């Protein structure tokens with residue numbers, strides 16, 4: 001007699017997986033050029049970032065296959081769930097880029113419609129799309145039709161010159177175009193990173209549409225993450241700058257959200273250990289020259305609260321090799337141990 005047959009468990013679709021991820025109200029690592037690379041995603045994921053988005057990848061460079069574009073969109077098997085973010089001002093190129101990005105195996109494709117940098121926005125890319133919401137919706141619709149993976153949009157509340165911010169109306173229109181979720185950096189493009197993010201726009205957009213809305217902007221602590229979710233009812237919260245040099249923020253936010261627990265700040269030893277690990281991993285991934293330099297942006301965060309941190313930071317900024325960086329970090333550890341033993 002045949003053994004009892006168990007029905008095969010249907011593997012869920014990428015759309016269902018994204019829904020399930022967002023049902024859990026994740027704390028998400030923001031896309032940040034020269035920051036959110038494979039190494040940093042791994043460090044943040046190990047500390048509670050449940051979803052990551054790559055640095056933006058230029059559509060044209062992706063289509064021509066430049067080395068940098070390939071690096072940005074290459075995902076290791078354990079780098080999941082991660083979305084690949086693409087940007088450009090030409091819908092045709094974005095369609096082609098989305099197809100190429102899809103083949104790299106991300107959880108979904110994210111369209112950057114929020115970058116404020118003038119040389120990008122002026123060309124109609126990034127937040128340039130906010131100057132013509134109808135064109136932005138049409139572009140998103142084309143990309144949704146071109147790929148099987150979910151397509152999400154990351155944008156701002158408006159360009160900044162409009163009499164009324166377009167984001168609420170836009171959220172409905174993007175939903176209608178088939179966009180699976182929307183991340184809102186709650187500033188205008190003209191604000192760049194100045195002023196304060198106004199999370200109430202994420203709430204208004206969420207109330208206007210039925211796709212998940214992710215709130216972003218000025219979430220600096222676990223308390224901020226809890227407040228941003230509570231005030232907006234968003235499906236997730238995305239953290240950028242506060243994670244630089246402080247990847248522990250994801251664990252801190254998760255502990256507060258799930259258990260109401262305020263985690264103590266990382267110890268000085270934990271800070272120095274992770275700085276050493278991060279530097280070595282960056283050098284392994286990018287070579288010594290780029291690897292040492294790409295870590296420098298994180299120094300201030302890692303060394304916050306470390307005795308003599310500013311002096312150590314200055315010394316590390318002048319160190320060009322991995323060996324020199326590790327020696328400086330080691331010397332700081334030894335100094336600390338001596339002070340403790342005294």
Ligand SMILES: Cc1cc2nc3c(=O)[nH]c(=O)nc-3n(C[C@H](O)[C@H](O)[C@H](O)COP(=O)(O)O)c2cc1C
Pocket residue numbers: 030031032033034035054055056085112114115154185216217218219238239240241242
């Ligand atoms: C150094 C840096 C690089 C960034 N690069 C990108 C990017 O590639 N794609 C993108 O959508 N946003 C990018 N952003 C914007 C962030 O994703 C985020 O929307 C913004 O910093 C606000 O969030 P925060 O207050 O948590 O930092 C970048 C921000 C910074 C500081």
